[in-house]
Amino acid sequence: MPRFTHPRLEDVPLDLALHALADSNRLAIVARLAAATGLSCSNTTPCDAPVPKSTLSNHLKTLRAAGLIETTQSGREMINVLRRAEFDRRFPGLLDAILANNEV
Template sequence: MTAEQPATPTSHRMPPVHTDPRDVPLEAALTALADPVRQTLVRELASAGDWERPCGSFDVPVGKATLSRHFSVLRDAGLLEQRDAGPKRLNRLRRPEFDERFPGLLDLVLRDEGGTR
């Protein structure tokens, strides 16, 4: 470590970029919520407290790179906020903000757990 490079706990990766739900088009929100893996992530986050769930704690049938892509899609759709805590990346469902932008949409997804596909 040099004086020019301050120590950061997660300097090996870039911090996540978040999209404000107010800037999300309806098509992007619908696309993000259409995928079964992302639906599982959203449902599990909806039943957890803010910042309780690290990325590696979700039981979904995809590899690490694919899971990372799913989290990125959810961030881009304004559904997810992430922050780094040491080696873990913690997640928060942005339900109040998303509900303000798309009233009732998240309720439909959360209610349709076993629904039609």
């Protein structure tokens, strides 16, 4: 069973968070997760990113490294959930500002 590394948000620098949100595909994933309260994206309910599976995997890895998502495994399914409350405590207003000012 794969183990995913999720950083402590206190250890995530602002430039890493902004880098993760700078890509339009990653921003679309975050927007989808933010809009779908209580829902997640996984390999059976995709994140609506029009990219190959390997590229999507890399985008999810980048979002995970920036502390934006948490990935867990349930059987063969990888479930990705936005760490909204934790991220908002670390970077107050950042997600709101970026999501409000970008059409994704």
